[in-house]
Amino acid sequence: MARVPLAARNRMKNRTSKHPRTLPPLELAARPRPWARALGLTAVVLVGAWLGLLIVGNVRAPVGPMNTTMTLRPSLTGGTKINVSPLGALSLDSHVAPVRLDVSADQLDPVRSQALVDHPERLSGLQDEVARDVEHGTFDLAVRSCVAVVAGATALGLAVYRRPRRALAAGGLALTLLAASGATAYATWNPESVLEPRFSGLLSSAPSLVGNARSIVTEFDVYQKELARLVTNVTKLYDVTSTLPAYQPDPTTIRVLHVSDIHLNPASWKIIASLVEEYKVDVIVDTGDTMDHGTAAENGFLDPVADLGVPYVWVRGNHDSRVTQRYLERMKNVHVLDDGRAETVAGLRFAGTGDPQFTPDRSGRSSGNAEQLAGDRLAAALHNQRQAGTPVDVALIHEPSAARETDGEVPLVLAGHLHQEDTKIMKRGTRLRVEGSTGGSGLRAVEHTYPAPIEASILYFDRDTRRLQAWDAIKLGGLGLTTAEVSRHLPEDNQPGATPAPTASSPAPSSPSSSGGP
Numbered sequence: 001m002a003r004v005p006l007a008a009r010n011r012m013k014n015r016t017s018k019h020p021r022t023l024p025p026l027e028l029a030a031r032p033r034p035w036a037r038a039l040g041l042t043a044v045v046l047v048g049a050w051l052g053l054l055i056v057g058n059v060r061a062p063v064g065p066m067n068t069t070m071t072l073r074p075s076l077t078g079g080t081k082i083n084v085s086p087l088g089a090l091s092l093d094s095h096v097a098p099v100r101l102d103v104s105a106d107q108l109d110p111v112r113s114q115a116l117v118d119h120p121e122r123l124s125g126l127q128d129e130v131a132r133d134v135e136h137g138t139f140d141l142a143v144r145s146c147v148a149v150v151a152g153a154t155a156l157g158l159a160v161y162r163r164p165r166r167a168l169a170a171g172g173l174a175l176t177l178l179a180a181s182g183a184t185a186y187a188t189w190n191p192e193s194v195l196e197p198r199f200s201g202l203l204s205s206a207p208s209l210v211g212n213a214r215s216i217v218t219e220f221d222v223y224q225k226e227l228a229r230l231v232t233n234v235t236k237l238y239d240v241t242s243t244l245p246a247y248q249p250d251p252t253t254i255r256v257l258h259v260s261d262i263h264l265n266p267a268s269w270k271i272i273a274s275l276v277e278e279y280k281v282d283v284i285v286d287t288g289d290t291m292d293h294g295t296a297a298e299n300g301f302l303d304p305v306a307d308l309g310v311p312y313v314w315v316r317g318n319h320d321s322r323v324t325q326r327y328l329e330r331m332k333n334v335h336v337l338d339d340g341r342a343e344t345v346a347g348l349r350f351a352g353t354g355d356p357q358f359t360p361d362r363s364g365r366s367s368g369n370a371e372q373l374a375g376d377r378l379a380a381a382l383h384n385q386r387q388a389g390t391p392v393d394v395a396l397i398h399e400p401s402a403a404r405e406t407d408g409e410v411p412l413v414l415a416g417h418l419h420q421e422d423t424k425i426m427k428r429g430t431r432l433r434v435e436g437s438t439g440g441s442g443l444r445a446v447e448h449t450y451p452a453p454i455e456a457s458i459l460y461f462d463r464d465t466r467r468l469q470a471w472d473a474i475k476l477g478g479l480g481l482t483t484a485e486v487s488r489h490l491p492e493d494n495q496p497g498a499t500p501a502p503t504a505s506s507p508a509p510s511s512p513s514s515s516g517g518p
Contacts, residue, residue: 045153052151053149053152057071057145061141069103072099072101078100082105093190149178157169252464256283256461257457259272259438260289265440268439281310284308285350287317287397294323294358309333316338318417347466386409397413400418409430415434417434421457437453455473471489
């Protein structure tokens with residue numbers, strides 16, 4: 001090979017330095033911009049981390065007598081979902097973060113469950129065992145999730161960029177995002193979310209899973225004890241397999257089933273009978289619009305009320321006529337309240353009045369203040385009852401606008417009419433609880449795009465103080481649907497650590513109270 005003289009090489013070098021090479025315009029355009037590179041790296045990190053969690057980001061952990069699988073999943077709202085196959089699921093608003101904790105109860109360990117059966121005394125220490133198991137399981141899940149997201153993001157980064165440094169950067173960013181999510185979940189952690197779970201599937205008909213209302217509000221280490229109660233009762237569910245366990249009534253709790261706006265839906269009676277049996281209801285309260293037109297021809301629809309087996313307290317709605325009212329008054333288990341009449345039923349004192357208007361033929365429609373006048377008359381009756389030393393615990397009226405006139409005269413007023421569940425504290429401290437339609441709005445269920453749900457609620461009262469402890473809001477899928485949801489709610493004065501509210505015999509507070517309800 002011929003050698004290039006040194007002088008020639010120097011001349012070539014000088015020419016190169018004087019005329020630097022410029023990139024063609026197409027090659028310059030092909031280079032990605034910084035924001036595009038950052039966006040691409042973020043996409044690689046998120047997809048890689050998700051794949052890592054999906055493939056290897058779960059742990060199998062024993063929790064008491066059960067074998068569970070714990071998993072982290074990307075989520076917009078966070079929270080915890082407990083799957084108890086095939087019974088359904090519980091959802092808890094435990095935290096707000098871009099990750100959700102999924103816990104699946106896979107199977108009951110026969111050895112550990114048999115040990116509990118043989119040695120019932122071990123149940124007393126189950127809450128500590130469950131707390132330790134959950135702590136160990138979540139720690140293992142955190143470690144495994146870190147490995148999963150780093151491995152997934154690094155592997156995908158290496159496959160996309162084919163550069164080790166860029167792949168390691170993807171893995172580091174994934175670890176940083178997971179750590180930030182964990183810190184957010186820790187900062188927003190709400191252990192009391194177990195007090196208000198949402199049930200779906202068959203679990204919606206198993207209220208014993210969250211214990212009785214009295215024990216829920218008196219236990220301060222809420223998370224450990226309620227988690228242990230959940231595991232214990234799920235163990236019982238699996239043990240009987242073919243049937244759900246009976247709801248064990250607490251002798252200190254009065255259970256009231258609130259229904260409203262049945263509107264001639266015959267399916268409502270079967271649902272009501274089922275709720276009475278499952279929840280061991282002591283009394284049913286119906287705040288009106290049981291009928292649609294109030295004619296004598298419709299009276300036969302009311303006959304199942306006599307077979308419900310518990311007292312039925314009723315007030316007239318704007319779709320119920322005086323004919324309807326007289327028919328119900330002849331039934332032995334029915335207590336019709338009107339014109340402020342008060343009765344003590346199942347340990348609670350009720351007072352109520354019928355709706356002053358009758359919508360079907362407009363015969364009862366008077367001036368625009370008819371509802372207000374009806375509310376004023378009921379408030380006066382409540383005031384007289386309290387002055388006589390027989391204070392009313394629960395007032396009943398169909399129209400919520402009339403119910404507002406009773407504020408300060410009674411601890412709780414129940415209403416309906418709106419076909420939509422609602423709860424709020426009024427200015428003088430009276431709680432207004434409006435029930436949805438237990439008939440799914442009757443024939444009106446097909447007027448909208450989606451059928452109206454069937455709604456009812458179970459209210460829990462302390463037998464001694466007659467104070468509302470909690471309520472379960474029950475929502476069933478409307479016409480043609482098969483969904484079910486039960487959510488538990490506690491009044492603010494019944495939260496752990498709160499100061500108990502005055503009983504019905506105490507004067508109503510004059511200062512505004514904080515808003516309550518979900």
